[in-house]
Amino acid sequence: MNEPTRKVNHEAAPIPYGLWHSPFTPRSMGSNVRLSDVQWDATSEQLVWLEHRAGQSVLVAADPRSPDAPRDLTADLAIRARVGYGGGDFAVGAGSVVFAEKSGRLFRLELAGGPAHPITPAFGNAAAPAIAPNGTCVIYVHSYEDSDVLAIADLNGTRWGQILVRGHDFYMQPCWHPNAKQLAYIAWNHPQMPWDGCMLYLATLHQPERPHNTLPDIARTQVIAGGESVSVFQPSFSPDGRWLAYVSDERGWGQIHLYDMHSGKHHQLTHTHAEHGTPAWVQGLRTYTWSHDSTALYVIRNEQGFGRLFRQSVHGDPAQPISELGDYTWLEQPASHPHQASLALIASSSQTPPRLLLLDGLKPVSPAPLSAHPASPRTTPRILRRTQSEMIAADALASAQPVTWKASNGATVHGLLYLPPHGSTRAPAGEMPPAIVRIHGGPTSQAVASWQRDAQFFATRGFVVLYVNHRGSTGYGRAYMEALRNNWGIIDVEDTISAAHFLSDQHLADPQRLVVMGGSAGGYTVLETLCQAAGTFRAGICSYGVSNLFTLVADTHKFEAHYLDSLIGEFPAASEVYRERSPVFHAEQIRDPLAIFQGDEDTVVPRNQSDAIVAALKRNGVPHEYHIFVGEGHGWRKPETIEQFYTTIEAFLRQYVLYA
Numbered sequence: 001m002n003e004p005t006r007k008v009n010h011e012a013a014p015i016p017y018g019l020w021h022s023p024f025t026p027r028s029m030g031s032n033v034r035l036s037d038v039q040w041d042a043t044s045e046q047l048v049w050l051e052h053r054a055g056q057s058v059l060v061a062a063d064p065r066s067p068d069a070p071r072d073l074t075a076d077l078a079i080r081a082r083v084g085y086g087g088g089d090f091a092v093g094a095g096s097v098v099f100a101e102k103s104g105r106l107f108r109l110e111l112a113g114g115p116a117h118p119i120t121p122a123f124g125n126a127a128a129p130a131i132a133p134n135g136t137c138v139i140y141v142h143s144y145e146d147s148d149v150l151a152i153a154d155l156n157g158t159r160w161g162q163i164l165v166r167g168h169d170f171y172m173q174p175c176w177h178p179n180a181k182q183l184a185y186i187a188w189n190h191p192q193m194p195w196d197g198c199m200l201y202l203a204t205l206h207q208p209e210r211p212h213n214t215l216p217d218i219a220r221t222q223v224i225a226g227g228e229s230v231s232v233f234q235p236s237f238s239p240d241g242r243w244l245a246y247v248s249d250e251r252g253w254g255q256i257h258l259y260d261m262h263s264g265k266h267h268q269l270t271h272t273h274a275e276h277g278t279p280a281w282v283q284g285l286r287t288y289t290w291s292h293d294s295t296a297l298y299v300i301r302n303e304q305g306f307g308r309l310f311r312q313s314v315h316g317d318p319a320q321p322i323s324e325l326g327d328y329t330w331l332e333q334p335a336s337h338p339h340q341a342s343l344a345l346i347a348s349s350s351q352t353p354p355r356l357l358l359l360d361g362l363k364p365v366s367p368a369p370l371s372a373h374p375a376s377p378r379t380t381p382r383i384l385r386r387t388q389s390e391m392i393a394a395d396a397l398a399s400a401q402p403v404t405w406k407a408s409n410g411a412t413v414h415g416l417l418y419l420p421p422h423g424s425t426r427a428p429a430g431e432m433p434p435a436i437v438r439i440h441g442g443p444t445s446q447a448v449a450s451w452q453r454d455a456q457f458f459a460t461r462g463f464v465v466l467y468v469n470h471r472g473s474t475g476y477g478r479a480y481m482e483a484l485r486n487n488w489g490i491i492d493v494e495d496t497i498s499a500a501h502f503l504s505d506q507h508l509a510d511p512q513r514l515v516v517m518g519g520s521a522g523g524y525t526v527l528e529t530l531c532q533a534a535g536t537f538r539a540g541i542c543s544y545g546v547s548n549l550f551t552l553v554a555d556t557h558k559f560e561a562h563y564l565d566s567l568i569g570e571f572p573a574a575s576e577v578y579r580e581r582s583p584v585f586h587a588e589q590i591r592d593p594l595a596i597f598q599g600d601e602d603t604v605v606p607r608n609q610s611d612a613i614v615a616a617l618k619r620n621g622v623p624h625e626y627h628i629f630v631g632e633g634h635g636w637r638k639p640e641t642i643e644q645f646y647t648t649i650e651a652f653l654r655q656y657v658l659y660a
Contacts, residue, residue, distance in 0.1 A: 017433035017462035018513075018658045020425050023392050024457045026650065030054070030642030032453065033387040035346045035354050036089070037284060042338035043095040043135075044111050049356055049385070050079065050089055055637045059090060059097060061111060062384060064342075064358055070385070073109055077116060078102035081127035083143045084170075084559040085604075087282025088128030094135030094155065100126045106140060108155060119157030128173060128283040131155065134180045137215055139164060141171045141283065146558050150174055150185060152215050162215055165203070170194070170559070172283055177237045177261075181205050184235035184244055186280075191562030191570075192228070194280040195444055195474065195481070200225040200232040200246055202259075224259055225266065231478075233277040234286055237261075238294040239338070243314060245269075245297060247277035247287065249478045254278075256288065256299060256312060269312055270319065275302040279444050279474050288312075289334040291341065298322070298343055298362070300331045302475050304402040305416055305448040307331040309345075311362070324359050324381055328352065329400070330450035344384070348451040350400035350418070356385035396423045398459035400449040405502035407471070411483075413495045414476055416447050418455045418465040419508070427462065434657055435464035435509035437499050437537070439518030439525045443484060443492060443567070446475040457646060464509045466502075470495035470525075488567035489581035492525045497533050512538065513657050519543035519597075520605055520634065527583035527590075527613060534591045539656045541649060543597040544605045544634060547584040547613035550575075555606045587616035593623040593656040597645060599632030625652060 015021075031054070038049040048061045057079040062070035081089045081100035090099035097109050101118075104125040109116040120126060124144030131138050135155060142151040142161075150171050153161035165171065168187040172194065176183050181204065188198035203221040208214035225248055226232040233247040233254065244259040248268075254277030256269040270276055276299055277287055288299040297312045299319065307330045310319040325331070328347040335344045341362045348354040359381050398418035407413050420433055427433065436458045440447045447467035455465045469475065470492045472484025483491060496516060504511035516537045518526045523545020530540050546552050553564055553571050569577050579585050594617060598610035610626070617624045627648055629641045636642050 014426050014428040015462070016658075017420065017427045017431055017510075018653065020420070020460065020462040022457065022460035023396065024453065024460055026643045026646035027639075029453060029457060029646050030636075030639030032353070033385075035356055035385065035387060036087075037333050038335050038344050038346060038356060039090070039092045040335055040338055040344065041092040041095060041097070041111060043093070045337070045339065046092075046111050047335075047344055047358075047384070048073070048090070048092045048097050048111070051385075054639050057089070059099060059109075060385075061097075064382070064384070073097065073111075074099070074116065077107065081283060082125040083127035083141050083148070083283060084557070085282045086127070088141065088173075088284030091129040091131050091138070093131030093133070096131065096135075096155070098129045098131055098138050098155070100129065100140075106138065106153065108157065117157060119155065120151075120153050120161050126151075130174050130176055130183075132176055132180045133178050136180075139174045139176070139183060141174065152217075154215060159215065162217070164218055165201075165221070170198075172198075172280055173234055173285075175235055175237060178239060178241045181207065184237070184246075186226075186232060186235065191565040193444065193560075193563060193566070194233075195231045196566060197228040197230055198226050198232055199223045200235055202244065225257070231277075233280055234288070236286075236288070236290060238290050238314075239292060240294040242294060245288070245290070249277070252478050256297065258314060267316070269297075269314070269316060270299070270301075272301065272319075273477065275475050275477075276300070278302070279442075281442075281445070286333050286335070289336045289343070292336055292339055293341075298334050298336060300334060302446075302448070304414065305400075305446060305469065305475055306402065307448065309334070322359070322362060324362070325357075326381075328357075330448050332450075347381075350449055350452065350455070351394050351397040353386070353388040353390060353451045355383050355387065357381040358384055393423070395421060396460065397421050397456060398465070400452075400455070402449075403466075403502075405498060407491070407494050407498045409494075411471060411491075413471065413498060414469040414473070415499060416449060416467040416469070417508075418452075418459045418467075420459050420462045420464065425462075432507070432510035432513075433462055433464050434513035434538075434653075435466060435503050435515065437496060437503070437514060437516045438465060438467045439492070439496060439516065439522035440467065440469070440473070441518070441520035441522045442474075443470075443472050443488060443521040443525070444474055444481065445521075446473045448475070461650075464503065466499055468496055468499045485566050486569055488521075488564075489524070489528050493528045493532055496525055496529045497536055500536050515539050515541065515653065515657055517541040518545065520545065523605075524583070527587075528581065530592050530594065531583050531586050531589040534589055537592055539593040539595070539652070541595045541597075541652070542610075542613075544599060544602050544610065545596070545613075546605055547582065547587075547609045549578040549582045551608060551612075552605070553578075555608070557603055560604070584612045584616055587613060588620050590617065590620070590622050593652075595625045595627070595649065595652045597627045597629065597648075599629050599634065599636070601631060601633045604634040623656065 034052040150165035174185040206219035503509040
């Protein structure tokens with residue numbers, strides 16, 4: 001079992017834990033820039049990325065060869081794909097960028113200059129555009145009245161788009177073969193979620209005799225990977241067209257596989273007990289990218305929530321870690337330069353806010369174990385974009401540590417631990433810090449060693465923060481993820497309670513000042529934990545949490561309409577189980593103070609979920625606060641909302657935890 005160490009500076013006057021002065025104010029929590037994707041255009045060799053600034057999404061372009069500053073491509077248009085949870089907002093190619101606008105239309109913008117113009121009509125929603133290598137058309141996922149299809153449109157917008165593929169409930173990650181005559185895509189049906197099981201299709205297009213007047217259509221399709229109990233992720237053709245790469249968990253972990261386009265044979269490329277994919281909650285996710293010469297893939301390997309970049313040869317040689325990235329511990333959306341050995345990606349760590357990096361002249365280095373300190377980099381990555389001022393000293397920030405502990409039945413549970421960063425601050429002798437036990441959403445998700453402003457907000461005030469990757473989380477193999485099947489509300493709660501015992505047993509936190517906190521599915525676990533283990537935590541913080549599984553089944557959006565089939569049981573046959581595990585029906589067991597937050601426009605977990613549990617708390621006389629944020633949905637976007645959220649939490653903790 002891991003036993004984290006603590007460094008203390010005894011020079012400063014003591015300040016009680018939880019009351020330390022923090023550089024993270026509630027106002028600063030809403031002022032950050034977020035990066036969500038980065039892509040190269042092969043024609044102009046420009047790099048395009050998407051920034052989210054104070055509720056506005058802006059496409060930005062730069063030519064890394066030029067000394068010119070990056071330039072904003074969009075200003076007045078709201079860039080946001082709205083199929084499911086979103087993602088897949090834009091694509092680049094043929095000297096253009098095609099992006100999804102909030103209205104549901106696709107727009108095209110030439111990187112050389114000029115205004116954006118729509119290329120699809122204004123109905124439904126579009127996502128995951130992919131521009132044909134010959135620059136004539138674009139394929140994309142389209143959703144209208146709960147019917148999802150793959151569609152194709154003319155890149156110039158001179159002809160009506162048309163349906164290319166239909167018949168499945170969901171589509172994701174369409175991509176072109178370099179010859180523009182074939183494509184690959186992911187599809188699945190209810191009641192599956194994409195991480196449960198989905199299919200990888202390879203399709204051949206029928207080319208029209210008069211290509212200037214007609215869009216191509218599908219000549220034939222075939223399923224080449226996946227199935228009911230196998231998840232596949234991110235199909236991607238090699239630049240030379242020889243290979244189709246994809247991630248499959250058919251052997252228990254998400255591993256890179258190659259499909260030989262010549263022979264039709266598959267072979268597994270990676271074999272480590274680590275994850276090379278990620279749950280496809282949104283469109284457009286990438287965990288690897290092809291080298292420009294098709295000889296290798298640059299792959300992000302997830303081990304215990306820490307991400308490292310490897311160069312994996314297509315010939316199956318051992319993967320080589322890339323040392324140039326130094327101490328970054330989480331990596332996202334890698335994108336290879338189309339003509340040279342350069343790579344762009346988003347990188348962060350628990351002490352480094354996200355940055356957009358460019359690595360030039362990449363070469364492999366000798367293998368090293370995860371625990372080894374990275375070798376001195378031969379070249380320093382260029383920082384193309386910082387998302388924050390980065391004026392806070394490293395010793396004033398908390399660092400993520402992977403930890404494990406045992407659940408009540410002896411099962412191993414994983415987590416990430418943040419200890420208060422003492423720096424020049426110390427607490428009174430003998431005092432133990434309070435702690436926030438943080439439960440991620442999903443619940444099919446994972447807390448990772450990326451930049452977590454949430455963790456820093458609490459840790460820099462003197463709280464221990466423990467992110468619980470309970471059984472059912474991803475990142476630890478398919479068996480660990482599947483442990484939650486039919487067990488939601490049971491083992492996630494067990495693991496949350498065992499996290500409290502871990503903090504106490506290891507003398508890391510004051511067992512009388514523990515707080516459980518979570519949102520969405522994590523909010524559900526907060527409510528169930530307070531029901532099942534009253535007194536274990538001093539207080540709870542629940543954001544848009546599920547309280548009534550019956551109404552969730554009736555009200556939630558299409559993507560998760562049958563999610564509870566695997567987490568709880570098929571409805572209505574399992575209706576008694578739904579009642580047993582709905583916090584609203586045994587809310588009389590809650591005794592600990594509770595702060596509840598809800599967006600009034602949430603379509604994933606509608607407001608009636610929070611209204612119901614708050615009504616029960618009122619009836620039972622439980623101390624609570626209820627805050628409804630007007631104009632917010634499933635999560636907070638407005639800076640003023642985020643500021644109010646943390647201001648309220650800080651006051652709540654002082655009243656019910658620190659001064660109680």
